[in-house]
Amino acid sequence: MISRVILPLITLIALLTACSESAANNITPAASEGLYSIDDFAEQTITFQQAPERIAALSNGDMDIIYALGGSLVGRPTTSFDLVIEEAEEVEQIGSTHEIDLEKLTYVQPDVVLGHTQMNAKDVPTIQGLGAQIVLTDAQSVDDIKEQVLLFGQMLQKEDEAAQIVETITHKVSEIQSVTHNESVNVLLVYGAPGTYMAALPNSLSGDLLDIAGANNIASDFDRLEAYPQYAQINTERVVEANPDYILIMSHGNSDEVKDGFLKEMEQNAAWSEINAVKNNHIELLPSDLFGTNPGTRVTEALDLLVTLFESASDDS
Template identity: 55%
Template sequence: MIKTKAAMIFLCFIMMAGCGMQASSESAEPDSTNAHTIKDFADRSISFSNPPENIVALGNGDVDIIYALGEEVVGRPTASSLIKEAEQAAQVGSTHEINLERIAVLKPDVILAHRTMNEKDIPSLESLGAKVVLTEANSMADIKKQITLYGDMLHKENEAKNVINQLENSLGSVEKPEHKPRVLLVYGAPGTYMAALPNSLSGDILEHAGGENIAKDYPALEAFPQYAQINTERVVEANPDYVLLMTHGNEEEVKKGFMKEMEQNAAWNSIEAVKEGNIEVLPADLFGTNPGTKAAEAVAYLAGKLKVE
């Protein structure tokens, strides 16, 4: 966070000096003639004297985009990487649990973090001597915005445009089902299950894949506005063709737990998804996290799943 009082004193000092004194290198911003400034998803301005070289990413989607732009990371999430080339990078925890000690050893120029989950961590991360760039992806548009932002940060604007064009071409080639199957998207962890809304990334992927989100009118949770509580009566009324689960954790454990909860309410047995056995866990690498440029693969996978056999 900016120390407002200190900043005002510093500004007054510069004005009184008539710009004749030079601030110390520790407190001065990069030379405006050389600095390149970007604005992240939290509307924060971050300046770089040179394109960052040592990059730490706390999310798999960020890792994917950096490699798509022709660069690499020195630190990545502890969860398995979507990018084979990134597997040798040091594991630094995740957006939920950051390992500051491991990051410090890497001496990063920039740390790519999550806007909602990591804004509170900025002081700790900046204390390591790194810049912090916050983004998040709740839609395809957000992923494209991430690509543009990182391309700007790395001075790879043309590469970013090419990556976005490839993503859009891949999305345009997806064959959608002839009708819109009704789908309940469930984000789950053992004992906790929420319906994904259209303003979530998975909800947006479902829209691109040609499905209808039966939870589109559910009231959002205050703490997690991209998700809602699952209302059994409304689910039965909507009669979804598919119930699709997403998770960061053990897929089989999550499905087993959800099936157990369904068994406790016989009303679930009346919906089409249960009758047809269309209750599945989606691949975690594509749906349990932001897949970055591989979002087109997620759309294609889901579209294929929703096609009427």
Template identity: 55%
Template structure:
């Protein structure tokens, strides 16, 4: 009788032990699942994007994002249709193109099926649903300043669970900018930054990336108080009278087109308005086209090269 009860109690405690062990295993499994599902980031559009694990396949619609992924040691699975040669490693030559922030190739995105697509706040918010429809997450950012690029680095560090690496990349960028600052001539040059193409020229304001680069290079943006355009608040209409009154030391053009043709076209437009000929920059031939790979779009970590380029250019304009 007692033996039978002993066996029953023994069996009971064995079962209880198994249940406790199972519960512990379930708890451990749940904790692991929670840990995996805990990668949450808030992108520049204030959207919460969740990942079950660190994304392994990443596609980018902008050159700057390709460069930033390179900085983290990641080869993108999809690249922009137009990407500057100096911003990508030669190993990316055969990487499929997925379009641009202005025109996405959804068919190619679906074919590649990346876990995440890096896109732009201003141009791609309306594309999120379509991209998610092919099974990819979307992270929206933008770069209207060097600080924005640092924010991008930190955000991608969170997404990749590489916060320490992100800190190192950011520190290296900051250190380089400090080194460049020592080469800035205090004799500030007054500059008109012109962005666009024939017939659609705009003045880049200080709150644009090129405007911020100019500030870091020690230049003065003569359009700093121009009223911003409603749809493009980083730019303003060019007011010839105000430009003549400000009399800039240099006029710097930013474009995606052929530099020689753009400069020729811009000079031709200025010739049609005699007022431009009274500007110091025009009289002294200080109208230059900036490299599109550094100024035409977000250059990523190579923004330091853009600042250095501008410092040398302004210093050469004696």
């Protein structure tokens, strides 16, 4: 009688043990610990145990995307213009992609720092030495901005929100490109700092925006600079020959100072006075938060501004 009871119990225990071992074998270490990974623009694989909460951004575009996804920052880029994101007003400023304030970055104790692929690659060991991870991206086109949104969405585990933002940007681009442009506007797009001026090429973010807006970039066949392949040296003779309808100036720094300096250089060469843009006073200073830097999700605003500008030019003609 006892053996009849014991044998089934032994069999049941053996089956339960086998099932338990089988289930354990099917759980990978990553799944059991909640690990997940992302691959940034520099082909780094960064692994997280959970969505990072202490994030520091070195550029305005990265900051904009994080807040658009519903995240927040403990460190933000140092800027000279008013912030659109009110929640970021009181966040510690930690420098920029050009120059990181390591003392302040250390103070905010980030889990993750968002940097630029080219400019901050050298800073990877330093950031990692602070106990933080660094995610590198850059944006030379609207498509790059959409990839940034998707990447940060993965990082924050907010893939649905990221997909919605990308859909909005894609819709805006399609909406603009669906409009027939009867006559393309010729534009010289100038990027400047005091004393230094370059023509933006189509492979730059601003050049891509110009193309989407339906304008003709007169510098499209200019020779690119070796140090800055998205830009070219301004050749006055070729600019005069192309006769742009608009000269658009953008800057990462003091925009008014940059524009004044560029106008003074133009005044020193009488040939500029023969250009339509000069004759019609079509020399425009673009907002630095939309064009002097990656605007993030506000790229739709940058596109709207250009479209409105060129529509008014068509109305005037």
